[in-house]
Amino acid sequence: MAAISVAGLTKRYGQTVALDDLSFRVHENEVFGFLGPNGAGKSTTINVLLDFARPTAGDVRVFDHDAQRRSREIRRRTGVLPEGASTYDRLTGRQHLEFVIGSKGADDDPERLLERVDLVDAIDKKAGGYSKGMSQRLLLAMALVGDPDLLILDEPSTGLDPNGAREMRDIVREENARGATVFFSSHIMEQVEAVCDRVGILRDGEMVAVDTVSGLRDSVGQGSTLHVWVDHVDETALERVRSTPDVTAVTTEGEGRGGESAEPTIAVQTGGAKTDVIHAIESAGLEVRDFETEETSLEDVFHAYTTGSGSGAVAGEGTRTGTETDTDPEPDTGATEETEAGRR
Missing domain, CATH: 3.30.70.100 (Alpha-Beta Plaits)
Structure with missing residues (x-):
């Protein structure tokens, strides 16, 4: 069973097409890299997975649950580190984690979580005094609450120094070894190359390639x-x-x-x-x-595909092309176009 299955996903905002017939799969217990230039549709895809945005057309499933009809169950099994998220200035690190632990009905120890992200010394300090890197570490700790089956990490290394980025990669590997599936969206090619089993490249709302890093290198012919x-x-x-x-x-x-x-x-x-x-x-x-x-670097591959000089969706060992699906689910014709307001 796929951890994430997206088939024919289209999302329009008025006349703007954010996602255009997008299809891909993320296998259970893999680290899947999700790449694309600004405006390619990465954040929109994540919002649809979490039911913060409704698709105009298509079928989206997480652990074989309809992402719109079973969104609460999906969120209980998912840890999310969103891009651009902020902490609450007046709450301490401990209070942030206690809130998430309570909302998920988990029994995690806040100190243990903050030890994992090297922030335990600031556990009782208000987040308003945190640096950008410290806030990012706290957000990562919040995503780890409840040992989620799926981790969605959107630009997780933002604000982290090289040591922090390395520790973040170690945590990704540890969570994957525990059995979690990781959906890893980043502009930092070295981060993706270091931890991801496969990589999908998004361009103008379409998935133009999905393969291993080595397979993508071969596909651009360099x-x-x-x-x-x-x-x-x-x-x-x-x-x-x-x-x-x-x-x-x-x-x-x-x-x-x-x-x-x-x-x-x-x-x-x-x-x-x-x-x-x-x-x-x-x-x-x-x-x-x-x-x-x-x-050939992953950055070279990314440039080739996002400027239109790549060879398109590629096939190879462990590959899923943009049109391949294991099943042919009926699209959710009841899905309606709406804004994200009020859905968070």
């Missing part, structure tokens, strides 16, 4: 770049490298590291064995003095 420092460069060597299987591009980069003119560099984009490239260079009579591999 593979990895091998930088080889040599004693000199000639056209014979370059032609041999170009004819090597799985090589897609070969360029020279002039002077070597640190401006050392004696070490020009050959840059090779290849999806094949790096040893084949090295052998081709050496067989042309060049001396290989050093080499290193540069993998």
Whole structure:
């Protein structure tokens, strides 16, 4: 059973289309990265999952429950860290957590929760005196109340220093190891790449790709770049490298590291064995003095898909494309267009 199943989701605000026939699935007990530029529809998708916004059309299910008809049950099983959320200045950290614990009928210990997010020393301080990073840690602790089956984290590293971001990633891994599904929305590519099993990329309200990070790298056709420092460069060597299987591009980069003119560099984009490239260079009579591999970054992949140069929804091991569903649920024709006012 999918933790989240979205089929044909459309959301309009007047003449503005925020989501356009969006379909994807999040497997139980996976960490799913949700990426997209500003205005792509990420927050709208999360609001529909939590029934803070009603879809214009489509079917949305969380743990096989209709997200609109069974929203209270879904929220009881879900911990949420919303983007841009604020704390109450006059309440202490302890009081924030006691309120959430009471509202969920949980029996968590506020001190234990704040220890997990490294905020226990400020447990009885009013949140109005918290820094932005401290407030974000408190909001994360609130999301962890009740050992939720689903964690929805929207820009969870906002305001956190590098140590805080690392601790947040550790908590995500711990919660996932406990059995929780994590829906992780972020603009910080390194955060997503570090913790996510699969990644979905949203563009203009449509899911343009869903795959593992490595699968997405392969899908944009860039593979990895091998930088080889040599004693000199000639056209014979370059032609041999170009004819090597799985090589897609070969360029020279002039002077070597640190401006050392004696070490020009050959840059090779290849999806094949790096040893084949090295052998081709050496067989042309060049001396290989050093080499290193540069993998295509998730940021490069994100740029390719969000600027329209990606190859579209991709298929591969563990992949779900934008049109694939395991079942064919009837859309909720009773869903109506409405604003979020009064639904929180």
